[in-house]
Amino acid sequence: LTQMKYTGPEIEKSKLIPYYSQFLSEEEMKLYVEYFSRELPTTFRVNKHNRSDEFQQAAESLFDQYFQKRIPDKSQMQKLSSIPAAFQFIPSRIQLRSDENLNKVHKFLVLANESGYVTRQELVSMLPPVFLNCQKGDQVLDMCAAPGSKTSQLMEQVGINGLVVANDLELQRCHVLMHGVVQQPTPQLVITNLDASKYPCLQKFDKILCDVPCSGDGTLRKAREIWGKWSPAFALGLHEVQLKILIRGLQLLKVGGTICYSTCSLNVIENEAVVATVLGKFKNSVKVVAQEGLSELKRSPGLQQWKVGDVDGSFCEEFDSTKQKLKQTMFPPIDPLVKDQLTKSMRFYPWLNNSGGFYVCVLQKTAELENDDLSQLIENQAMNYEKLNEKTDFDMNFSKNMPLHPQKKIVQQEIIQAIKDKFQFESIFEQNDADQILENSSQRELLDIQASRVYLLNKHVQKILYANQNAFCTFHIVQAGCGCFEKHTGVRNNDKLNYRVEGPMGFLLQNTRFQMEMSLQLFMQIVKNGLQGENTSLKFDLIEDKTLVNELKKLESGQIYLVKIIGDSLTAQFINELSIMSFIGGNSIDVHIKRKPRNCLYCLLENQDIEEIIESGQAKRKANYRERREQKRKEGKGEKREKEASQKELDKEEKKE
Template structure:
């Protein structure tokens, strides 16, 4: 639930990929990949020295590692497993493009043009041996390029870097899970999480009991996230605009994806401008934020839940050092999960147990070697042992001079290196919360002694997170006051913040009984089948004919529950978008004679159609395709006169046209709605039927139906 109408034209923003967007701004490329290519440098002496010293690959592999980093990243994409045409798109890839692009692949020196990623289930993710630039510019690949653009725009496919698809798979999401994506923009992983959650749900069955909260601190990136996830057509999503490290502790999540901001050197192949900007200080500077984000994620995680910590960096200071530090802080309450048996065809490396820290003062093997003047930028948590000066006092001098080795099972972490399977670089750690986070005894006792008996005591989780924040030089999470004065002050502060939150109007449950009953009666929706009361929300409550409510959104029971919790909370989740746009106000004159002035949206149609008993027409292929091609047809001009007669008898206003196989089914109208049902929203006027679908979706649907007809003709 976002701002404004859906864009009508093709979009490029939804083709962004997660790992590139997670690169922090100082290292993000300002130059498109295919610009000024001659002036680019694909080397950096500091980069090579740093990673040779860290020994992230064996000496004999170094040349292969560097060679692949200088090559453009092959394009990768994923087929939406819940999409209506999932099987057909997969068939087109296997039976058409695999063969038709083969000659171009051989000419480029590759064995295959495109192929399924071997580790992704059900051949839903594909890897191309062409870069995105080659696909855009090569004339022989034009048909493939147009196919990718169209299917991505309508939500049947997502262009996403291969390694970016891994965290949702390792997260092991179930339909009843409450999931938090802490740093979610631009949204490819969120889209993937929702696909997994909905995978077991058929149209007509109940909605999943779980939900996904997709959070990002940046307002502009939240807009991108909303645009990306709009294509999922889900009622089980909330998009928020909070700082991840201060995310309100109101919901216990079953799964948390903590894909943190990072230096992003794993994305060198698609963001080559990083070569000239790279320096070791970038990773050091982000280490503290990464620790605090990870700690906050664990504090929000339910006992028994799973969290993924991931980066698109190869730097151990951002990866293993962060994981080691949070494991030490959490003690036995959190364990690092061995996922070596998952995705067996994925080539991965174990996490490092030894590394060094580098800054402008040089290399350090332990914290005791760091001069006091450098300790603002080099923290003890960056080293394998995590020891402080006091810890070294009890160690013999000859022993302390040895290179530090971490005593935690960091080999369970997952390192993805580019030259193993022709990808980008990536890091993943899977964490399991075994018990509540441990008490920090001294701080806990001090705080409890200071608290009066009337005031509630702080949670252990909040103290652990604040401890991590202060130790790493970051602002601790905001605390909520429960005194009367504090409540008033906080309410005033929230009012001021709300004014500053661009476009974030409050979410309001729709209470207008006349509007709700009008929708139910007009479309024949029964409460026992699809309850509307308590599930419809807007951004304001004025539903009058001249009111400002233009769109009504439907939320699942899980999202409804979170909205109710949030409305009663003092420290609120900043909701940027929620639910699925189900109804949109229509200003046509025909509405004046109706009890319902809200039409069904294209996004909401797949969800509500199984529960409609009125305003439905059934069309054969010829009339259905004519509607898509001509957009508006008079009743007497339909090929099948009976269809035109039924359209004329329908109540004026919004209606749905369902495609049926033949005249026999058309006459019986006994059509069961399922995942293969094809339907479009229309408007029944005085003399004609008009399609209420945008041009891109119409074009895609015509293409799919033509392909289906051709396939059937070949079969017969």
């Protein structure tokens, strides 16, 4: 397969061509048009989600086997050695979709992405977190985070005992971010909805990702409409906010910490001009850090000299105050030291690595910022915040009058105790001195024990909520930590303290006494039985091994168990770290996996095409309806109306197919 080329009329007429001809050589301009008109390869990462390196390796191998069977030509599929568990397919998304055979791969990838096993992400978009290189336990701010693909990389880097504060100005986009991580255990995550350029100071951060809003002209390979729509006004309009966000990031960064500034634009006004301004402003306290890592990915040094393009297509070499849209900060620096540093920032042109276009610059704060009024204020606030460290008892007895964030409140110990007693687990967070469970409930009374969902947060997240509740700094928190227990309110269930584990939280129960050893074969039979998400429980009658059935019958009915697959195969390792819960009924067994992840897991482990699953599921559903109708008829309840209703159901099902 060769890469498809786009030859729409917009390319020749696009204002991008005369604009970039001012910055790039003739040879580079040829490459610019050549590469930006090609389809973008498909890239994705296998997610680790706070699990071990061995888990990620096992997952990577399983995905590799799956894809090798379907794309045997090695030139069409590569693992990206520089980025953990990242893959690149030369066929673009569109090619994958339109090719008869590759379409199956496409469908599987979509499913794996929706199920949370992989994240589809452009190669260059994976780079900023890799360069930022956060360490386990780091406290990180992601200033412009939605939709959140980089946030998930940061969470993997800092682990469950670190902190990632992911922020975005758009509330809707914050929700997209939140739903994107819902499959993951994220006790280290806080999502806030604020203007990053005025981000309040609660604390200072070890690392900051500053992936600012930009004109996006580096995404031309997938966003074709930019060819026609683009104007120099885009960058001119964004420069100021980009600069403000970077300055605020530097104010919130600890001395010695690093900040990664990035855009998916190649426009110098949004990139080098912003970086040069902060380097000029904070000469003695900020420097660019050259990046030796990821050496297999080619890059060009940042520009040192440029002209500033105005909206009318003209270019200025020097600041001219009569040109309203142009600002002094958009012009190249004069100071040779600043110029020199700009070459340590990185331009990723599409022709260098067959990717999208991107700009990345890693800056270090070497001392407190000079000439900055806000810095002292922020420093004082951060010190107040640090004093909270002295407070160890976060399980406060809030009175009703206390200012409290509407979404969060402390659950009564009674609930926590009931949960611990029920599941008999020693939380991994307790071992790390970081366990705390809060409730999310806006409508209810403060100490109401009807908590519908119980959240798990680590100590950093807890501290942010505490500070926020105490009103020395209040701001909009969209989500903190992750839901881990849900109240079970069945009709027959009068137990006020009956909680169930939520999907991805099985990992909390590693040390529970409720564990069930299971053969891989039985596990796959259970998974297969519920591929369509209906009547998922596997009846004991269908299990061949009757000794096993007798063992299962001895287990406590109605209880959930953590699945432990016997053996040390790659597959067993992978499933065990997924921490899947199984449910034992009176005469059946099931596993807690929702329909999409279940289908995806089955395809992956059995190396099956997704269509086969869907077809067999549809056939099964049809058979189920027929069986039910037949049973009703036999029971003498086959009244005309019922028949019609069930016929309707069947027709509906056939129509759907």
